[in-house]
Amino acid sequence: MTTAPLAFETRSPLRILIWAAPIAVLLVVLPRAVDPYQTILLAYGLVMAIAVLGFNLLLGYTGLLSFGHSAYFGVGAYAVAFMVKYLHVESMELFVLGAIGASVLVTALFGYVCVRYTKIFFSILTLALSQVLWSLAFKFFWVTGGTDGLRVPTPKLLGVVTGESEDKIYFLAHGYYYYVLVIFTLCVALMWLIVHSPFGKALQAIRDNETRARFIGLRIRRYRLVAFLVSGVFTGIAGALWVPLNGLTTPDILYWPFSGEIVFMAVLGGFRNFTGPIVGAVIFNYLKSYAVGFTVYWQAFMGVILVVLVMVLPTGVVGTAKLLGAYARRRFAR
Amino acid sequence: MDILVIHLYNALLYASVLFLIAGGLSLIYGVMRIVNLAHGNLFALGAFVTASAVGQWFAGSQSAWLYLLLPAGALAAAAVGAVLEPTLLRPFYKRPEEYQLLVTFGLLMILEDVMRFIWGPYPVSATVLYEKMGSAKVGEWIYPRYNLLVIAIGAFAALFLWAFIYRTKFGVVLRATSQDMRRASALGVNVNLVYVEAFTIGCFMAGLGGAIIVPSQSAVLGMGVDALVLSFIVVVIGGLGSLEGALAGALIVGIIREIGISVFPEIELAVLYLIAAGVLLVRPAGLFGRAA
Numbered sequence: 102m103t104t105a106p107l108a109f110e111t112r113s114p115l116r117i118l119i120w121a122a123p124i125a126v127l128l129v130v131l132p133r134a135v136d137p138y139q140t141i142l143l144a145y146g147l148v149m150a151i152a153v154l155g156f157n158l159l160l161g162y163t164g165l166l167s168f169g170h171s172a173y174f175g176v177g178a179y180a181v182a183f184m185v186k187y188l189h190v191e192s193m194e195l196f197v198l199g200a201i202g203a204s205v206l207v208t209a210l211f212g213y214v215c216v217r218y219t220k221i222f223f224s225i226l227t228l229a230l231s232q233v234l235w236s237l238a239f240k241f242f243w244v245t246g247g248t249d250g251l252r253v254p255t256p257k258l259l260g261v262v263t264g265e266s267e268d269k270i271y272f273l274a275h276g277y278y279y280y281v282l283v284i285f286t287l288c289v290a291l292m293w294l295i296v297h298s299p300f301g302k303a304l305q306a307i308r309d310n311e312t313r314a315r316f317i318g319l320r321i322r323r324y325r326l327v328a329f330l331v332s333g334v335f336t337g338i339a340g341a342l343w344v345p346l347n348g349l350t351t352p353d354i355l356y357w358p359f360s361g362e363i364v365f366m367a368v369l370g371g372f373r374n375f376t377g378p379i380v381g382a383v384i385f386n387y388l389k390s391y392a393v394g395f396t397v398y399w400q401a402f403m404g405v406i407l408v409v410l411v412m413v414l415p416t417g418v419v420g421t422a423k424l425l426g427a428y429a430r431r432r433f434a435r
Numbered sequence: 436m437d438i439l440v441i442h443l444y445n446a447l448l449y450a451s452v453l454f455l456i457a458g459g460l461s462l463i464y465g466v467m468r469i470v471n472l473a474h475g476n477l478f479a480l481g482a483f484v485t486a487s488a489v490g491q492w493f494a495g496s497q498s499a500w501l502y503l504l505l506p507a508g509a510l511a512a513a514a515v516g517a518v519l520e521p522t523l524l525r526p527f528y529k530r531p532e533e534y535q536l537l538v539t540f541g542l543l544m545i546l547e548d549v550m551r552f553i554w555g556p557y558p559v560s561a562t563v564l565y566e567k568m569g570s571a572k573v574g575e576w577i578y579p580r581y582n583l584l585v586i587a588i589g590a591f592a593a594l595f596l597w598a599f600i601y602r603t604k605f606g607v608v609l610r611a612t613s614q615d616m617r618r619a620s621a622l623g624v625n626v627n628l629v630y631v632e633a634f635t636i637g638c639f640m641a642g643l644g645g646a647i648i649v650p651s652q653s654a655v656l657g658m659g660v661d662a663l664v665l666s667f668i669v670v671v672i673g674g675l676g677s678l679e680g681a682l683a684g685a686l687i688v689g690i691i692r693e694i695g696i697s698v699f700p701e702i703e704l705a706v707l708y709l710i711a712a713g714v715l716l717v718r719p720a721g722l723f724g725r726a727a
Binding site: 160166168214217218220221222224225226228229230232233236237239240241356357358361364365368397398399400401403404405406407408411412415 | 470472523526527530532533534536537538540541542543544545547548549551552660664667668671675700701702703704705708709711712715716719
């Protein structure tokens, strides 16, 4: 990578709180203000935000572009579906734990192979391995349901039966939305701690200059493997949270264009920012939902956005907003 | 024994088409160092154009002249390539890889819908070319003659490309640009022109692959996305940027697939991906690749 090393800003926790508190309040109040459809869309956005947050630990902080993150999302989702089908589990907490376990196994295996390479070979290898899982899910239809997928009923949250008595829309827009919101907040906080820890700094050093990082004595491959593991597990958690929302898991979420969408979201928000992936995922989700409702050619619409984005605004929405903010501040300081 | 011959033909048939797609992908990577994720869509474009030329514009015709329409898809793909490279890809050669991958991914999404817009969601076929040729006898079995034509075109394309790259002046310029773009430019090579030409040839090959396979199958939406992943396997096994590698990779994939379909149909694709991953582990640059 030839881009100039960009430091991730380190702000005092207090200043972040000034930013984050109104947003948190807004997210909590929102289901009371808007109709359930909007809340469910936002829940989808937050779930994808967890996945992209994990993805960006590799792209933005470690400098590795994975084109196979659909695999870990799919592992999380299918882990839940298998727990429903074969173990008759109903508890959402167990689903998340199961998804974490499954994605640790798969990312450890895939990561061990993939982190030997960087750049384009890393991208192609992650893509090829994700397609192994896709073809298995696709062909072993007696286990995975093939293209019909597997149905996942409404789960129990915190051991309480929530889905059966009420209608499903209400459940998703209220109880489940808050459940997603809590896990989302935990994931954001955890990721913030990770990227600001010495481990996160080491990853950025490796991204900016591998040779120097090695001279300092960093074990590059081990750092990359751990980053890969964390990244895959975040995406796996997102997969687990996504299934009850969607009610169904199909091999489509393992197919490689879905990995492309994850990359798209990161770039849309700006992968050189901590908040970029979150903003990108939420915006992408709205854009896609409205484009799908508006035209059958939504894919071309999104494609044009992607092309224009990488041509004109390579730093994404958040990066551009920061640039404009800095510019405005300079103008007013004068 | 005869059944073995039939299996061999099938493997070669598959390898011919794969070589055309993957060879184009590899040529483009070799010269421009860019992995074109929309390459599979140019393959699909070739299939759609030939299918609609034969099956829609000249529907009902039984004339042998119809075979002259086969290259139509290849020419269409080449024309699209010649427009895309200078307008969309050129600004990205100096940008980091992730942007190159993303812009071609955006292109993939656009081309996919452009084809949906033009040809609609239903398959388009050109079976008249396939049926007209009848079958040849292989011992006590019969085999469609058209498939033999596809194998011949694949073999001829490989030979022609080899001669083009290793025996002509343009080939020398192409190889020089691929080895050291700046030095070639300093020696007076018009690098931009070479890039357009290389990209156009790559797209032509992909389009030809689609055009020659469409009479025996049909052109369907999504065929490009599927083809791209298979050609990734081919170039990973053979080595990105190497035409010999694309040929060897296509043959290996063709043979394994033919064995896989009859012996282990469920895990056939998984085995291919695992072989690709295995090759990358042992030889990161592929069987014929130069070290990156």
